[in-house]
Amino acid sequence: MNWSQIISLVSAGNYMEVEKILQDYPYIVDMADHLREQKLKVIANLDTYVKRTMDSVEKLGGHAYLAKDKDEARKIIGDLVGEKKTVVFSKTNVAYEIGLREFLQERNNEVWETDLGEYLVQISRGWPTHIVAPALDMTREEAAKAVKKIDPSINENSKIEDIVAAVRKFLMSKYVKADVGITGANAVAADSGSVALVENEGNIRIDTVMPPMHIAVTGIDKIVPTMRDALDEVMVQAAYAGIFPPTYINVTSGPSSTADIELRRVSPATGPKDFHLVLIDNGRLEASKNEDLKEALLCIKCGRCYFSCPIYRTLGKEWISTKSPYNGPTGVMWNYITNKDPWPASYCVHSGGCKEVCPMKINIPEVIKYIKFIGSKQVGK
Amino acid sequence: MDEDYVKKQEATIRNVLVKNLMESYVPFPLDKKIATQWAYAINVPRGGSTIIYTSYMYQMANVFKSYEKYVPTFGSLGSSKIIASIGAKLIKPKEEDIKRFNAILQNIYRIVKRSNENIGYLYEEEPYSGSLLYELGFMDEFKEYGKKVFELFKQHKVSNIITIDPHTTNTLTNLKKYIGFDIPFTPYLNLIKEAKGTGKFVLHDSCLYSRFLGMYESIRTTIRSAGVELVEDPTVTGKGAGFCCGGPVGPLNDKLSNEIAKARAETLTSVNKDVLVACPLCYANLSEFCNVKDIAEVIA
Numbered sequence: 001m002n003w004s005q006i007i008s009l010v011s012a013g014n015y016m017e018v019e020k021i022l023q024d025y026p027y028i029v030d031m032a033d034h035l036r037e038q039k040l041k042v043i044a045n046l047d048t049y050v051k052r053t054m055d056s057v058e059k060l061g062g063h064a065y066l067a068k069d070k071d072e073a074r075k076i077i078g079d080l081v082g083e084k085k086t087v088v089f090s091k092t093n094v095a096y097e098i099g100l101r102e103f104l105q106e107r108n109n110e111v112w113e114t115d116l117g118e119y120l121v122q123i124s125r126g127w128p129t130h131i132v133a134p135a136l137d138m139t140r141e142e143a144a145k146a147v148k149k150i151d152p153s154i155n156e157n158s159k160i161e162d163i164v165a166a167v168r169k170f171l172m173s174k175y176v177k178a179d180v181g182i183t184g185a186n187a188v189a190a191d192s193g194s195v196a197l198v199e200n201e202g203n204i205r206i207d208t209v210m211p212p213m214h215i216a217v218t219g220i221d222k223i224v225p226t227m228r229d230a231l232d233e234v235m236v237q238a239a240y241a242g243i244f245p246p247t248y249i250n251v252t253s254g255p256s257s258t259a260d261i262e263l264r265r266v267s268p269a270t271g272p273k274d275f276h277l278v279l280i281d282n283g284r285l286e287a288s289k290n291e292d293l294k295e296a297l298l299c300i301k302c303g304r305c306y307f308s309c310p311i312y313r314t315l316g317k318e319w320i321s322t323k324s325p326y327n328g329p330t331g332v333m334w335n336y337i338t339n340k341d342p343w344p345a346s347y348c349v350h351s352g353g354c355k356e357v358c359p360m361k362i363n364i365p366e367v368i369k370y371i372k373f374i375g376s377k378q379v380g381k
Numbered sequence: 382m383d384e385d386y387v388k389k390q391e392a393t394i395r396n397v398l399v400k401n402l403m404e405s406y407v408p409f410p411l412d413k414k415i416a417t418q419w420a421y422a423i424n425v426p427r428g429g430s431t432i433i434y435t436s437y438m439y440q441m442a443n444v445f446k447s448y449e450k451y452v453p454t455f456g457s458l459g460s461s462k463i464i465a466s467i468g469a470k471l472i473k474p475k476e477e478d479i480k481r482f483n484a485i486l487q488n489i490y491r492i493v494k495r496s497n498e499n500i501g502y503l504y505e506e507e508p509y510s511g512s513l514l515y516e517l518g519f520m521d522e523f524k525e526y527g528k529k530v531f532e533l534f535k536q537h538k539v540s541n542i543i544t545i546d547p548h549t550t551n552t553l554t555n556l557k558k559y560i561g562f563d564i565p566f567t568p569y570l571n572l573i574k575e576a577k578g579t580g581k582f583v584l585h586d587s588c589l590y591s592r593f594l595g596m597y598e599s600i601r602t603t604i605r606s607a608g609v610e611l612v613e614d615p616t617v618t619g620k621g622a623g624f625c626c627g628g629p630v631g632p633l634n635d636k637l638s639n640e641i642a643k644a645r646a647e648t649l650t651s652v653n654k655d656v657l658v659a660c661p662l663c664y665a666n667l668s669e670f671c672n673v674k675d676i677a678e679v680i681a
C-alpha cells in the first residue's frame with residue numbers, strides 16, 4: 001500500500017469509528033463542550049493556572065518546573081536524568097518539540113521509546129507521521145524490516161502479532177533496568193497536581209511506575225482547572241482518536257505513596273520515589289494573549305483533523321516535516337506557536353473539514369488564515 | 382514543502398495581483414469581450430439596482446487553474462502594459478470552454494430572473510471580488526481592494542447582489558466582516574424555486590458553500606427538489622469527511638493541486654460515476670479526472 005491508499009483507508013475508518021463511538025457514548029459530546037469551557041478559563045489566565053498547578057504538585061511531594069523554551073527544558077530534564085542512565089519514554093510530542101531524546105542520548109544515556117509506533121519510528125530513524133499513530137505510514141513489511149534489527153527471528157513474512165511480541169520482549173529487558181521514565185501528559189489538573197494519561201498498550205503504566213524516577217514533560221496548554229476536567233480530557237481525546245473505551249487511563253499524583261500504616265500517607269511506596277513535572281511554555285503563553293491564535297491552545301491532540309485535511313492526505317509528514325512533531329491542520333497552528341514558522345499555512349486550501357471534526361470546535365481555518373497573513377507580511381515586496 | 386519557492390511565488394503573485402486589480406479590477410489581463418458575451422447574446426440589462434455578479438469566476442476558472450504556470454511570466458515582466466499585451470495573448474479560454482460557460486451563465490440568469498424580473502449586469506465594469514487576495518492571506522491588500530470594489534458598486538447604485546459562485550459569496554461575507562460592505566447579497570442557489578433537472582450524481586461539496594457558508598443541507602434540498610438524484614456516502618460526502626478539489630493551492634503548487642483533485646475524484650467516483658459541482662474552480666480541477674457537471678448544467 002502506498003501513502004495515499006493507507007490514508008484514504010484510515011481516514012474513512014476513523015470517521016466512521018468516531019461517529020459510532022459518539023452514538024454509543026453520547027455523553028462524550030457534552031464532556032467535550034464542558035472541557036472547551038474549562039480550557040478557555042485556563043487560556044484566559046494561564047499564568048495563574050501554571051502557578052496553581054506547580055503549587056499542587058509540590059504539595060504532593062513532587063517537584064514542578066516551568067521552562068520558558070526548549071533550551072531551558074532540556075537543561076532541567078538533563079540535570080534530573082544525569083548521565084549513563086537507562087531512560088524509557090512514552091510517546092510524547094513535547095519531547096520531540098524540544099529534541100529531548102537526542103539531547104539525552106548525547107549525554108550518554110540509553111533512551112528507548114516504548115510506544116510501539118514511536119519505537120518503530122525510533123529504530124528506523126524516522127519522524128512521526130501522526131500525533132496519535134506515529135508510524136501510520138509504515139506497512140507490516142516495513143515494520144518487520146525495522147524490528148529485524150533488534151530481533152533476527154523477525155522477517156518480512158512475520159505476522160503483526162510476532163512483530164509486537166518481539167518489541168515487547170526487547171522493551172521488557174529495558175524496563176527492568178530503567179532509571180527514569182519520561183512521559184508526556186494528556187492533561188494536568190491544576191487543583192490536584194495530577195497528571196492524566198491515556199493509552200492502550202500498557203507501556204505508559206510501566207513507564208510511570210517501574211523506574212524509580214518519573215518525569216512528566218508537557219506544555220502549559222495541557223493544564224485544566226480540576227481533576228475532573230483532566231479525566232474528561234483523556235476520555236474525549238481517546239474517543240475522538242477513535243479508540244474507545246481506551247484500555248488504560250493513568251493518573252499520577254506525585255511520587256508513589258501509602259497510607260496503610262496508621263492511615264498516615266508516606267512516600268515512596270512501590271512505585272517511583274521521585275516525581276517531576278516539567279511544564280513548557282515555548283510560545284504558548286504568548287499565544288494565549290493573542291486573540292487570533294489563542295484558540296489553538298484548546299487542542300487536545302486527538303489527531304482527527306489530520307484525516308479531513310487534503311494537504312496532509314496528499315503530502316503526509318512531508319508537509320511540515322521534521323520542523324515539528326505536529327502536522328496536519330493542528331500542526332500548522334502548533335508549528336507556528338512553537339517555532340514561529342508561518343510557511344506551512346500557505347498551503348492551506350480552507351477545505352474546512354478540520355473545524356467540522358474537531359472536538360474542541362476550534363475554528364482552525366480562521367487561525368490558519370491569521371498565520372497565512374503573518375507569512376504574507378514577511379514576503380518581500 | 383519547498384518554503385523558498387512558496388515565498389518567491391507568493392511575492393510574485395501578490396505584486397501581479399495587486400497591480401492588476403488596482404489598475405483594472407481584474408486579477409490578470411483578460412479579454413472582457415469574451416467574458417461578457419453571454420449577456421450581450423441574451424440582452425441582459427446593463428446596470429440596475431439588483432445585479433447578477435459573475436466576478437469572472439466561470440469565465441476565468443481554467444486560467445486560475447493554471448495560475449502557477451502563468452505567474453513566472455508575469456513576474457519576469459516589467460510594466461503593466463507589457464503584461465497586458467502578453468497576458469491578453471496568453472489568457473484566452475478555449476472555444477469549448479467559452480461555449481460551456483456562456484451556457485451556464487445564461488441558464489443561471491434565466492433561473493434567477495424567475496424570482497426577479499429586473500436583474501441587471503455590470504458588463505465590462507464588473508470588478509473581480511478579490512477572492513484570491515483573501516485566500517492567499519494578503520489581508521491588508523484584500524481590505525484595500527475591497528474598499529475599491531465597494532465604492533464601485535455604490536457608484537453604480539447597486540443595492541442587491543446575486544452571486545453565482547462560492548468564492549465570491551465568501552469574499553463578500555468577509556468584506557462585510559472586515560470593511561463593513563453592507564450591500565445585501567444572496568447566492569443564486571438560494572433563490573431557486575421551480576427548477577427542473579434529471580440525473581444521478583454524487584455531489585462534491587464546495588468547501589465554502591457547505592462548510593463555511595452554512596449551505597450543506599440547503600444545497601442538497603435544492604438539487605433534490607429539482608428532481609436530481611444524489612448518492613451519499615458519509616465517508617466521502619459527509620460534512621467533515623468530504624474535502625477540497627485542490628483548487629486553492631494551485632497558484633502555489635500546481636502538482637499538489639492536481640494530486641488532491643485526483644484523490645478527490647477517486648473517492649467521489651467510488652460512490653457514483655457522475656459528479657456534480659457547485660463551483661467553477663471545482664469543475665476546472667476535477668474534470669480532468671472524472672465526469673463532472675455543474676449544477677447549472679443539470680437544472681434549469
Ligand code: SF4
Pocket residue numbers: 240298299300301302303304305306329330354357358359360361362364
Ligand atoms: S485541532 Fe481539534 S481535531 Fe485537530 S488534533 Fe486538535 S483537538 Fe483534535
